[in-house]
Amino acid sequence: MKKKLAFISAGLGNISRGFEISAATWVEELKQLPQFDVRLFSGAKYQDATPVWNLPRNGNVAKLLRKINFIKDGCRLERITYGLGFLSHVLTYRPDVIWLQEGTIGDILLSFRKVFGLSYKLVFCDGAPIGYHLAKQFDYLIFLHDYAREEALLAGADLEKCIVIPHLSLFPTTEIDKTTAKASLGLNPQKLVIICVAAWNKHHKRVDYLLRETAKLGPDVTLLLCGQEEKESDELKAEAAQLGLDVQWRTLNQKELSVAYRAADFFVLPSLHEGLGVVLIEAGAHSLPIISHPHQGARYILGENYFGLADLSEEGNFARQAQALLQRGPLPEQGAETFEIIDSKFNKKILIERFVKFIDMICKK
Template sequence: ISVLCFGRGAFTERLKKEGIRHMYLKPPHSVKYRYFHEFLKFNPEVTKIIRREQPGIIYANCYMAFKLVIPAAEKAGIPVLWHKHIIIEQSRNSYMGAEIRKFSKKAAGIICVSDAVKKSMLDAGAQAGKLVTIHNGISFPPAGVKNNRKKIRRRYGIKNEMLAGTVGFFRRNKGFDVLIRAASIAAGENPEIKFIIVGGAEPSDKDYEESLKRSVKDNGLSGRVIFTGFQDRFKYMPAFDFFVLPSEREPFGLVTVEAGAMGLPVAAFNTGGTKEIIKNNVNGILAKDKTPVGLAGAIITLASDRKKTRMIGREAARQAARFSIKGQSGRVRELIEKLIKDKNK
């Protein structure tokens, strides 16, 4: 295996640590056509790498990676497997719709991380026979992390209250503003609920983070909503009584599965890939509608019946086993081996 990286960071450090051969190539700023002049310099370098490595197949982990390697791969006769992580929201007649139709014809296969992503690809006009759903897999939380529960709750003055928690980067499409509106409704209904938000914003979204904090203050929730900043989620999640996923269009939330693996029921919307993870009243509660009121209803349900919430949490832990990284990566491996075999027929 050789890995061609278009960026440097935690992933390349992991490759180095694992002793996996990898190389770096600076990509164009964007795959949009106005950067075509940069692609003209980039493509010969990719071609050289493909000729040198002579892969049996190329795995492209996103749309950008696929679009950047497919011209050189086609020329060399190398099949490319495309991994699709995002729900296509643009219409079939949009620029993106046209891109999906064009590139799905060129792909040897397309892995979709959820049936929701697969449906959006079909709606955009992708070739149905090339699409396969393989959910993301997780590495299960380290042993002993649940021992952090009392420590974290004591740090933030949480006693017997029901603690609803969430984790993530503060991005506008992740619904943290929806969560705060739902928290305001739920807090008015049940004085025993508190909320903890583990995470923060990247530099480009700092204004969004500040608006969230202002909203908490303006809604009189300063004593009910806790912002922790960036923390190790596995150390903090044991302090939660249940998890809240406020994103309305989640392709497949790994953190949702991680929460389940830690025995936490999930309050979420009945949308996207979430409904492929959460079954209502089984391992979580799905909101009746895509509004703050709907999400607040799911939160209140979990906060109002501790016995039921613990029971749902136990089932959440059992259900999470479906999404082991070993099982899901095994399915990816099987698909890669099949595509290589088909190529060599």
């Protein structure tokens, strides 16, 4: 009998980020395996996923409740209502294992299991992360890098219930060359193209810092910002215009994003904290040199001594690191070095095999 695996994400379809897309990426691969009946449950229409009723974070109800100061953030509203909406699917599908990464929904599913006498196992992927003190209530824990698992083990986690499995990442879907890729995106072929794949905000992704730093590199630079609008986006666009920057603001699907990586000369992620930073893997898989703050995710992905790690909390450090990168040698050669690091650690086949063994172990208990 096939094992029933439910992958759930309240934000999938309501918002487009790596955090949400990771669920869809796993399902895309696992549904090809004969031993699983895998289903994806989204917060809104998304490819072949089953939508679950909810009040989306950017919907009219959430906007009204924010306006009257009843809520500050629509995410919790979205997740609570999604959790309630998921009950009918739990009762009809009866999954053996539920994979999730939103703790609020996990709390609701724990209650459902107790009230309705259900037997599903909850596998919590701590991608935000929320930390072990909150995640320990779930049956099994997936961490995205070794540092997070070690912290959990030091806090008392059961080794048999914890595993490190990074998200599957976007590897090249096209062999398009850089010149053609730049032309397809309408980019100036004479300019250095720096790509950043992140939501357009200040509080986490620190796009404002990146704009100020890019301005220090001179006029012959295009900043390719691939992400999506957030509350701070208009302010950021105004700042870019004031600085006189050539910024391309693009919201792309996965295939288009692969072309954007191919068009770039190097990649930067200016955030100071990430659950993992899967875009670092994607950039390296597309043979791009990378500049990143040395947070745990970056050190796990690229290695402690990677040449592109720099303290991006300091003003001027990105600009200095970018200049050092350009002086270090040809960018394609540095990109090839980065690809070797990524390919050795994040090979899709190895990660899928690790995940399958973990699910087999869970289902046997």
